[in-house]
Amino acid sequence: MNTNLQKIGELLSQYRKSKGLTQEEVGAMIGVQKAMVSKVENGLCVNFNTINRLAEALGVEPVVGLKPKKKADKNLIDYVMTVIIEFARRHGLTIREASNYIGRFKGIDFLVEFYDVEHTLSFNDCVDDLTVVCQNYGGTLK
Structure with a gap:
């Protein structure tokens, strides 16, 4: 599992929970099943379109950045x-x-x-x- 995708999913999960919403409720807001919300929150089956739609529903803005890889010391x-x-x-x-x-x-x-x-x-x-x-x-x- 890609740990960066997992981090994005964890953040979305935290925002969802802080708003008192279930995965099913958020899924209904963006037109997907609860299972898709669960997959996203677990870092699986993620694409930018789904992330953006979930973030919009939760009232947050996803920010993407690039940074150079560190060379092993x-x-x-x-x-x-x-x-x-x-x-x-x-x-x-x-x-x-x-x-x-x-x-x-x-x-x-x-x-x-x-x-x-x-x-x-x-x-x-x-x-x-x-x-x-x-x-x-x-x-x-x-």
């Missing part, structure tokens, strides 16, 4: 891999299990976004921070 990649290994050791996981867990519960996003600060900390402190971030996103490791 070898230092960042090495750092993330080392943190994954340390995380696995601390929590008694395989490297694959740790990588999957950290990715699923937004830990990789955290490490990339806050690399400039986190890489200045000890690995112990970084693993502590990463554990908290993953728990905040639903992870259940101790």
Whole structure:
């Protein structure tokens, strides 16, 4: 699933819910079935026409932007891999299990976004921070 489409769908879902509308009601407003609204909100089967129609019905304006892709930084990649290994050791996981867990519960996003600060900390402190971030996103490791 394309995470950008999923984000658009999540935002539309939030606006719909904030207005107290059901998927069925919004679908009726734009002439589609509830299932189509559900697909859009889950990042599936999305096209700009449907997004625009849903946004119009919800009273919001979708904004599209382009930004250059970031080139992978070898230092960042090495750092993330080392943190994954340390995380696995601390929590008694395989490297694959740790990588999957950290990715699923937004830990990789955290490490990339806050690399400039986190890489200045000890690995112990970084693993502590990463554990908290993953728990905040639903992870259940101790």
